[in-house]
Amino acid sequence: MNRIIIAFAVLVTCGISAQNMDTYIYAIKGNDTLRLDVFTPKNIKKSDSLPVLLWMHGGGFSGSHRAYPDDNKLVKYAAEKQGYIGVSIDYRLLRKNTVTGFGCDCTKDDKVETFKQAAIDYLDAAKFLVENAKSLQIDTSKIIAGGSSAGAEGILNAVFMKDYFVLDKKAYNNVSFAGLFSCAGAVVDARYITKENAIPAVLYHGTEDRLVPFGNASHHYCNPKKDGYMVLDGSARIVEKLRDFETAYYFNIVKGAGHEIARIPFEELDQIFQFFESTMINNKVIQTKIIKTKA
Numbered sequence: 001m002n003r004i005i006i007a008f009a010v011l012v013t014c015g016i017s018a019q020n021m022d023t024y025i026y027a028i029k030g031n032d033t034l035r036l037d038v039f040t041p042k043n044i045k046k047s048d049s050l051p052v053l054l055w056m057h058g059g060g061f062s063g064s065h066r067a068y069p070d071d072n073k074l075v076k077y078a079a080e081k082q083g084y085i086g087v088s089i090d091y092r093l094l095r096k097n098t099v100t101g102f103g104c105d106c107t108k109d110d111k112v113e114t115f116k117q118a119a120i121d122y123l124d125a126a127k128f129l130v131e132n133a134k135s136l137q138i139d140t141s142k143i144i145a146g147g148s149s150a151g152a153e154g155i156l157n158a159v160f161m162k163d164y165f166v167l168d169k170k171a172y173n174n175v176s177f178a179g180l181f182s183c184a185g186a187v188v189d190a191r192y193i194t195k196e197n198a199i200p201a202v203l204y205h206g207t208e209d210r211l212v213p214f215g216n217a218s219h220h221y222c223n224p225k226k227d228g229y230m231v232l233d234g235s236a237r238i239v240e241k242l243r244d245f246e247t248a249y250y251f252n253i254v255k256g257a258g259h260e261i262a263r264i265p266f267e268e269l270d271q272i273f274q275f276f277e278s279t280m281i282n283n284k285v286i287q288t289k290i291i292k293t294k295a
């Protein structure tokens with residue numbers, strides 16, 4: 001019965017300026033009913049099959065939601081200005097109302113489990129889109145995985161560490177990603193980035209981020225004696241791997257900046273989508289590194 005509800009229930013439909021929005025349940029896990037908002041260009045034709053931005057919000061795995069104003073604005077922009085399907089998802093906030101939060105008092109095992117389940121939730125959302133691609137008018141070969149902060153960690157682990165975190169790999173055989181958009185994210189282990197799973201990537205990161213490391217460093221810069229000591233590979237390490245595999249990237253470095261670079265760079269979205277047009281759609285290999293200084 002749940003499967004029928006998940007696959008077909010449209011909860012909300014409303015017209016919003018130049019796009020339409022529908023809300024779907026994509027999974028029910030324990031007490032969590034996980035939803036996603038799908039924004040579609042208003043003038044889409046019945047024969048159209050469009051690329052997708054599948055977005056995962058930030059919030060330290062303890063807060064925020066799929067309709068947070070900035071996240072909502074981004075997926076609306078993707079539909080209204082770029083002709084994409086824009087999707088923003090909920091996922092399980094496993095660190096919500098916990099005593100240790102997600103910092104240095106949160107054990108490494110709890111952090112790994114949080115990363116794992118966030119990646120699985122994200123893959124389940126992508127699976128829902130693939131399974132309903134015809135009705136949603138989605139081009140499943142052109143899905144961009146996107147997220148900020150905790151959401152960026154979730155999508156990076158889903159893209160690059162599926163083989164590490166997922167036992168039932170057959171469940172996601174039809175799920176693939178054509179690009180990624182990460183704002184202040186990191187992956188558990190960059191060694192899992194291979195020539196086979198490397199995809200065109202847009203990455204933003206501040207060099208002095210003390211929560212999510214810019215390069216190879218401890219999460220939250222925890223002392224090795226703390227329970228939460230866990231080394232992650234940030235954007236700089238990810239770009240090193242992409243460069244070695246001759247994969248396209250657009251790397252935005254802000255020298256001296258911290259975790260505020262997790263914000264969505266609305267002022268640069270036109271350039272970001274142009275990058276995906278050139279690389280994901282036209283198969284060009286463009287490797288661009290932009291270095292700015294914190295204002």
